Amino acid sequence: MGLPQRTVDSFRPGGPLAQAVAEYRPREGQLQMATAVSEVMDSGGMLVVEAGTGVGKTYAYLVPALLSGLRVLVSTATKALQDQLFSRDIPHLLGVLGLSVRVALLKGRSSYLCLYRMEMARQDWRLDERSALLHLARIESWSHATQTGDLSEVDALDEGSPLQPLVTSTRENCLGSRCPQASNCFVNRARREALSADVVVINHHLFFADLNVRESGVAELLPSVHSVIFDEAHQLNEIGVQFLGRQLSTGQLSNLARDLETVTQSVARGLAPWAALAAALQQSAEALVARFPESERLERMDWSVTGARWPDLLQAVVDALVQVESALAVVAEMAPELQMLQTRVAAQMELVQLFLQPAPPDAVRWLEIGRQLRMLQSPLDVSTAMRERVLPDGGGVGGNKSWVFTSATLGHDENLSWMVDSCGLAGARILKVPSPFNYAEQSALYVPKNFPKPGDSQHSFAVAELALQGAQILGGRTLVLTTTLRAMRAIGDALARSLQGRDDLQVLVQGSLPKRELLARFLQSGAQQQGTVLVASATFWEGIDMPGDVLQLLLIDKLPFTPPDDPVQQARSKELESQGKSPFKALHLPQAAVVLRQGAGRLIRRESDRGILVVCDVRLNQMGYGRQLVAALPPMKRLVEAQDFSDALEALTRPSTTVLP
Numbered sequence: 164m165g166l167p168q169r170t171v172d173s174f175r176p177g178g179p180l181a182q183a184v185a186e187y188r189p190r191e192g193q194l195q196m197a198t199a200v201s202e203v204m205d206s207g208g209m210l211v212v213e214a215g216t217g218v219g220k221t222y223a224y225l226v227p228a229l230l231s232g233l234r235v236l237v238s239t240a241t242k243a244l245q246d247q248l249f250s251r252d253i254p255h256l257l258g259v260l261g262l263s264v265r266v267a268l269l270k271g272r273s274s275y276l277c278l279y280r281m282e283m284a285r286q287d288w289r290l291d292e293r294s295a296l297l298h299l300a301r302i303e304s305w306s307h308a309t310q311t312g313d314l315s316e317v318d319a320l321d322e323g324s325p326l327q328p329l330v331t332s333t334r335e336n337c338l339g340s341r342c343p344q345a346s347n348c349f350v351n352r353a354r355r356e357a358l359s360a361d362v363v364v365i366n367h368h369l370f371f372a373d374l375n376v377r378e379s380g381v382a383e384l385l386p387s388v389h390s391v392i393f394d395e396a397h398q399l400n401e402i403g404v405q406f407l408g409r410q411l412s413t414g415q416l417s418n419l420a421r422d423l424e425t426v427t428q429s430v431a432r433g434l435a436p437w438a439a440l441a442a443a444l445q446q447s448a449e450a451l452v453a454r455f456p457e458s459e460r461l462e463r464m465d466w467s468v469t470g471a472r473w474p475d476l477l478q479a480v481v482d483a484l485v486q487v488e489s490a491l492a493v494v495a496e497m498a499p500e501l502q503m504l505q506t507r508v509a510a511q512m513e514l515v516q517l518f519l520q521p522a523p524p525d526a527v528r529w530l531e532i533g534r535q536l537r538m539l540q541s542p543l544d545v546s547t548a549m550r551e552r553v554l555p556d557g558g559g560v561g562g563n564k565s566w567v568f569t570s571a572t573l574g575h576d577e578n579l580s581w582m583v584d585s586c587g588l589a590g591a592r593i594l595k596v597p598s599p600f601n602y603a604e605q606s607a608l609y610v611p612k613n614f615p616k617p618g619d620s621q622h623s624f625a626v627a628e629l630a631l632q633g634a635q636i637l638g639g640r641t642l643v644l645t646t647t648l649r650a651m652r653a654i655g656d657a658l659a660r661s662l663q664g665r666d667d668l669q670v671l672v673q674g675s676l677p678k679r680e681l682l683a684r685f686l687q688s689g690a691q692q693q694g695t696v697l698v699a700s701a702t703f704w705e706g707i708d709m710p711g712d713v714l715q716l717l718l719i720d721k722l723p724f725t726p727p728d729d730p731v732q733q734a735r736s737k738e739l740e741s742q743g744k745s746p747f748k749a750l751h752l753p754q755a756a757v758v759l760r761q762g763a764g765r766l767i768r769r770e771s772d773r774g775i776l777v778v779c780d781v782r783l784n785q786m787g788y789g790r791q792l793v794a795a796l797p798p799m800k801r802l803v804e805a806q807d808f809s810d811a812l813e814a815l816t817r818p819s820t821t822v823l824p
């Protein structure tokens with residue numbers, strides 16, 4: 164029996180899924196997608212599937228992938244989704260389908276404990292903070308028990324923890340075969356397992372990073388893989404351009420300075436003024452950051468802001484690196500760690516030299532400033548790399564390799580051109596599978612009239628007031644998604660002031676706690692006396708699942724257009740203009756539609772969910788493009804007047820069989 168037929172059989176009423184999963188209901192859309200995936204896996208080629216919320220797309224691609232018996236690479240956008248596939252969905256399906264398939268999880272090396280560096284960190288005299296020492300002791304005790312070395316198993320260690328770079332490796336500082344811990348190394352173990360598995364779960368970052376530097380084993384895996392499935396494929400282009408490009412951060416320079424001091428302390432103490440050399444390198448890195456006073460900093464800045472002094476500042480970094488290089492040249496033979504440092508110095512020098520030269524015409528160069536400053540240069544999109552380096556045989560057309568790209572949102576037109584064009588997937592089969600939810604009965608869209616315009620100083624206060632109005636009626640159950648961190652803080656502060664002294668409602672703001680904990684608290688608050696309003700931005704727009712009545716009111720502060728001064732968008736706009744296309748129609752509008760749909764998708768997660776989406780942006784009503792953005796949203800009922808909104812809020816407090824008015 165062929166793969167399409169075996170796939171259909173798995174989903175049929177009375178089939179293995181129906182027998183094993185109590186809540187399983189055959190869904191036409193899921194079957195349609197699963198059939199299409201099985202067909203492309205059978206015949207080879209490219210398939211792009213937009214599957215609305217509730218279709219069950221994960222099972223729709225996993226079932227044929229697991230049934231196929233072929234070597235499959237599954238890539239998703241985040242490590243959390245990777246863990247979910249590997250620890251929950253795949254084992255569950257293997258049990259249901261009665262299959263025995265070797266499955267491996269592969270992440271980037273920064274996800275795994277480096278045993279060698281952990282030992283170094285133990286001897287690091289600068290690690291004198293009590294909490295850091297306590298965390299290190301916990302990691303050490305966990306390292307004896309863990310099978311994987313995956314640091315996500317260590318609850319107390321956040322990704323941004325300053326301890327993280329001290330106990331993980333980078334390509335530059337890994338000692339490879341010269342490492343005394345090489346035989347126990349968790350990174351090596353994960354790669355070995357991936358190379359011998361049938362199904363390997365990776366993430367997009369790793370996929371593109373490896374395409375660029377061929378380091379983690381993905382590039383070695385690819386030729387032997389029959390099918391590649393990209394979930395959350397709407398993120399492929401943005402993640403891809405980051406990792407296909409070149410970048411140098413002040414964090415990398417600081418880490419080098421730090422490692423120089425630590426390594427030489429143990430193997431070359433007193434043979435050169437290491438502390439002074441490290442300090443000079445550190446200072447040259449700090450001078451790059453100091454070039455931009457806090458008041459001038461934006462998350463992403465056009466390269467032109469660097470100004471006339473920038474080459475001198477970069478030259479100072481080169482000078483500091485040259486000094487380090489000369490000192491290392493004298494002692495490098497003494498220890499492999501010193502040779503590794505030499506390699507890192509050379510690599511960073513090459514990057515600084517690159518950024519001292521003008522950018523090539525087909526690339527965009529920019530700066531990012533957060534906790535550190537990053538200089539970046541990347542292609543405008545991943546289409547060329549995908550065509551020339553990933554899909555060299557035309558995406559399997561003519562061969563038998565298959566490629567599946569899927570997400571809940573991939574564009575706003577029939578051809579999904581926003582995604583297909585940017586990823587170089589011309590010729591792919593396109594499938595759009597609508598959500599099975601009855602949005603008109605389960606949900607409503609409200610765009611308040613007479614609301615301050617997005618640029619108005621009162622806008623954030625008005626959003627906070629509306630959130631408060633809803634949260635008071637619903638007992639919390641409210642999520643506010645903002646397009647900027649500034650608006651998030653303003654709305655969070657306004658709500659905190661309004662709720663001061665009240666114990667029936669609380670506000671949680673992204674950043675006040677780790678994301679995992681914020682979500683746990685929000686989910687728990689549904690069952691508690693104290694209701695919650697969660698105010699968040701960026702990563703909360705997608706990938707979070709709040710089913711049931713935990714979330715009933717979702718406010719989006721503004722239409723999520725990329726800031727017009729974003730350097731990458733500017734470069735893409737210029738490119739489109741040079742092709743005679745409208746950047747607004749071809750780029751900005753479809754991109755905003757995809758992000759808006761992702762955000763709105765947080766509201767209705769199940770057939771029994773009900774909720775209201777409020778978009779606090781009058782442009783949705785007033786501008787011509789507003790209609791296109793509304794059309795991109797699920798077909799929700801429209802609430803026009805403030806009274807309609809109040810009535811709908813009240814309706815949500817009544818039993819869940821009530822259809823929204």
Ligand code: SF4
Pocket residue numbers: 276277278279280332336337338339340342343344345348349350351
């Ligand atoms: S081989 Fe590299 S990653 Fe593995 S323990 Fe050694 S230094 Fe760390």
